[in-house]
Amino acid sequence: MELICPAGTPAALKAAVAAGADAVYCGFRDETNARNFPGLNFSRDELRAGIEHAHRGGVRVLVAVNTFPRAGAIEVWHRAVDDAVAAGADALILADLGLLAYAANRHPGQRLHVSVQAAAANPDAIGFYVEAFGVRRVVLPRVLSVPEIAAIVREIDCETEVFVFGGLCVMAEGRCSLSSYATGQSPNMQGVCSPAGHVRYEERDGRMLSRLGRFTINAFGPGEAAGYPTLCKGRFATDLGTGYLFEDPVSLDAASLLPALRDAGVTALKIEGRQRSRAYTERVVGGFRDALAALAAGREIDTAALADLTEGQATTAGAYRKTWR
Amino acid sequence: MQPAGSVVPQVPAPIAAALRPLPLLLLRPPLAMLAVRIRDRHPELFERLGPHAAKRFGLDPTDLPFAFVLEPRPAAPSVTPVRQLPRDLDVRIAGPLGALLGMVDGAFDGDALFFSRSLQVEGDMEALLALRNAVDDACIDLRRIALSPLGPAADPLDRAFRRVRAAAGRVAAHRTESRSWN
Numbered sequence: 192m193e194l195i196c197p198a199g200t201p202a203a204l205k206a207a208v209a210a211g212a213d214a215v216y217c218g219f220r221d222e223t224n225a226r227n228f229p230g231l232n233f234s235r236d237e238l239r240a241g242i243e244h245a246h247r248g249g250v251r252v253l254v255a256v257n258t259f260p261r262a263g264a265i266e267v268w269h270r271a272v273d274d275a276v277a278a279g280a281d282a283l284i285l286a287d288l289g290l291l292a293y294a295a296n297r298h299p300g301q302r303l304h305v306s307v308q309a310a311a312a313n314p315d316a317i318g319f320y321v322e323a324f325g326v327r328r329v330v331l332p333r334v335l336s337v338p339e340i341a342a343i344v345r346e347i348d349c350e351t352e353v354f355v356f357g358g359l360c361v362m363a364e365g366r367c368s369l370s371s372y373a374t375g376q377s378p379n380m381q382g383v384c385s386p387a388g389h390v391r392y393e394e395r396d397g398r399m400l401s402r403l404g405r406f407t408i409n410a411f412g413p414g415e416a417a418g419y420p421t422l423c424k425g426r427f428a429t430d431l432g433t434g435y436l437f438e439d440p441v442s443l444d445a446a447s448l449l450p451a452l453r454d455a456g457v458t459a460l461k462i463e464g465r466q467r468s469r470a471y472t473e474r475v476v477g478g479f480r481d482a483l484a485a486l487a488a489g490r491e492i493d494t495a496a497l498a499d500l501t502e503g504q505a506t507t508a509g510a511y512r513k514t515w516r
Numbered sequence: 517m518q519p520a521g522s523v524v525p526q527v528p529a530p531i532a533a534a535l536r537p538l539p540l541l542l543l544r545p546p547l548a549m550l551a552v553r554i555r556d557r558h559p560e561l562f563e564r565l566g567p568h569a570a571k572r573f574g575l576d577p578t579d580l581p582f583a584f585v586l587e588p589r590p591a592a593p594s595v596t597p598v599r600q601l602p603r604d605l606d607v608r609i610a611g612p613l614g615a616l617l618g619m620v621d622g623a624f625d626g627d628a629l630f631f632s633r634s635l636q637v638e639g640d641m642e643a644l645l646a647l648r649n650a651v652d653d654a655c656i657d658l659r660r661i662a663l664s665p666l667g668p669a670a671d672p673l674d675r676a677f678r679r680v681r682a683a684a685g686r687v688a689a690h691r692t693e694s695r696s697w698n
Contacts, residue, residue, distance in 0.1 A: 200564075200653035202622075229642045230564045230649030387641040394636065417631050440631075468652045471625040500628045 192452070193459040194483065195253065195352060196476045199231045199466055204241045206469040207250075211480035214251040216284060217241065217465065223271040224255045225308055226465040227382030239278045251281035257306035258382045259287045259365070269293055276301050284330065285309075286365050295324040304352070305329040308365035308379065314346035321349050328352055330461065332364050334510045337448060341455035350458035355445040356475055357463025358502065359509050361438050362423060369422040373404040390420045409440075416440070416504035440503030446479070447494045448511050449486050471500055524624075524634045525614035527579040536581040540597040546662070547584070551593040553661045562590045564650035568643040574601040576610035588647070607639040607647070619648070620656055 196212035198204035207215045218224025220232035233241060242252045254275035260268040268290055275283055276298045283301060285291050286308035294303055305311050305320045307330040320326045328350040331340060344351055360367070370384045371377045378384035391402040399411045401420040408425035411417045418424045418440020427436045443463070445452065452460070460483075462475050475497055482492045498506060554561070562569050565588060573586040585596045585605070601608060609616070615634050618624035626648050629635035637644055659678075663670035 200649060202653045202655050228645050228649070229566070229568065230646035230653075387645050390641045392636075392638055392641075394638070399633070399636070411633070414633060417633060467627055468619070468622070468625045468648075469655075470622050471628065473622075474625075499632065500625055502627075502631055504631055 192449075192457060192483065193352075194476065194479055195459050195461040197357075197462055197465040197467070197472060198241070199226065199228075199464075200469070201233065201237050201241050201244075203465075203467075203469045203472045204252075205244060206473040207476050208245050208248045210473050210476035212250055212476050214253055214281065214459075215241075215245055216253040216255055216461075218255040218257075219271050219274070221267070221271070222380070222382045223258055223268050225257050225306075225378065225382050225384075226255075227258075228466050229387055231466060235274055235278065238275070238280075242279045246279070252279075253282045253284055253304065254278075254280040255284040255306065256290065257284050257286045257308045259308075259379050260290060261380050265289070269297075273297070282328070291320065291324040291326070302327050306365075307332055307354070307360075310364045310366060314343055317343065317347045317349065321347065328458065330354075333360055333443065334363075336513050337451045337455055337511050340452070340457065340511075344456035351456070352459040352461050353445075353452060353457050354443055354463055355449070355452070355460045356479065356497065357442055357467075358419070359438065359441065359443040359463075359507065360423075361510070367423070370403070373406050373422055375404075385419065385421045392420075418503045439505065439507075441505040441507045442501035442503070443509045444494065444497065444501065444506035445508055445511055446482050446492050446497075448508060449482060449492060451511075453486065474500065524612050524618070524629070526612050527577070527614075529579075532579055532581055538582075540582060540599065543582075543597040547595040547597060549665070550658075550662050551586075551588075551595045554656060555590065555593045557661065558654040558656060559590075561650045561654045561656075562588070564653060565646050568640075568646040571606035571640060571643040572604075573643070573647060574605040574608040575616060576601055576608060577613035577616055578610050579612045605639060607637070607644045609635065609637055609644065611635040617658065620651055620658055622652070622655060626652075 193213040195214045195216060196207040198207050198215045198217040204215050204217060218226060218232050220234055245252045256268060256271045256275060272283060272294050281302060282304050283294055284304045284306045285294060286306040291303065294301060303324060303326045305326050310332050311317045311320060311329050312332050312335060317329045326349055330352045333354050340353065365379050374386055374389040376386045385403055389404045393400045397413045400407055401409045403420050403422060408420060408422055423437040424440045426433055462479060464471055478496045485492045569588050569590055574583060575586055576583040582597050582599055583601045585598055587594045611629060611634055615624055615629050619626050659674065663674055
């Protein structure tokens, strides 16, 4: 299975290449990709140089243009597609139907992948993308169990890529409006869930409050591990009590499921975290490269090596191994 | 607050106490030189910072008896030592010196330090992220930049820095059992 690794900066790209990535994914420094954070991502020149560097090391570069274009500004997204192709991208990761059509028509030889932001979670949806646009791979949303993935793989005519580590979105990806409701900015169109300009932290009475827009979404006690300031990981007061309703602050870690994912016929394993540092990239890529080597050699896979990097200092197998609470 | 089990290296309390009477005026010239040398070696840092280069960042090493105000102006960057951070800063970043240096050095991940509560942040989060990402991408070799002009006198400081870096490396290799959600 291929190892697909995140790069939020040229330094992280180099770290991923050095640590053993098969491919690196990245995006432009604007709203055309779903990690549009301050100081992150690539200029056109940086992308060209990054692709040259990766190719010298035998590593492919996949460029995410995976937000949904705003009406009246489609040229921003078209330019991103054209510039990524011109820079030598090995594949484009796209979510919007119109943008997929544009890329397929304008650059017929270009390899196209369906982004997780498209939330293509069944054979019919995936089959449509293959038939209409000739896509070669689909990144599956993080809501499927391993048996469901195996069933999908049997029925489709393209490769599959699944997340194995990092941030965990349990929503219908590309369609979630929780952050939009709180901030007025859309993760699906502006490319940022919980935009930093709307996030505030405050120490009060020994607790750390995290706020998004006008909402206090969590309060962490002294020494309690924290998570990202997203509404889906907020604590909510309800008639049944106060607690996490949608999702705990926790990171996906599917290292223990690598044998099952291989047996399911998955093509590629994706590490989330373009917003993280080169230290994260180096360690997680190295950790999963070791895990894949252990898998190939029939050795036991170390499943605790990356625990200190996780959100909330906790891990989950997510929907891959569904259980009831 | 440091959570139980945290392994970010800390400046030993006796050393921190010994540093307390240090006149901060003595720190100003080397810090001014450091800021200018980083500016000269890493001009790309300011492109990533963008408009946030005009912000004022408070850096508060919680295991030292003083703090720093960083003003990353491209024309005149400065790092000013202070006994206590002023209130009118745009951003405040607090944590052990080893954590702050480790983020510059590429040994630590800032998000992981935040999750473990080893790092506290307040203020303008856009400016904070821009600074964190710009510094991470720049791969600043603080040791080389800070110590190279000192010649042989740099050796003891160099050894101290290596110890911090080695401790950070041990953290990177540190394995902890995490809670499992399901």
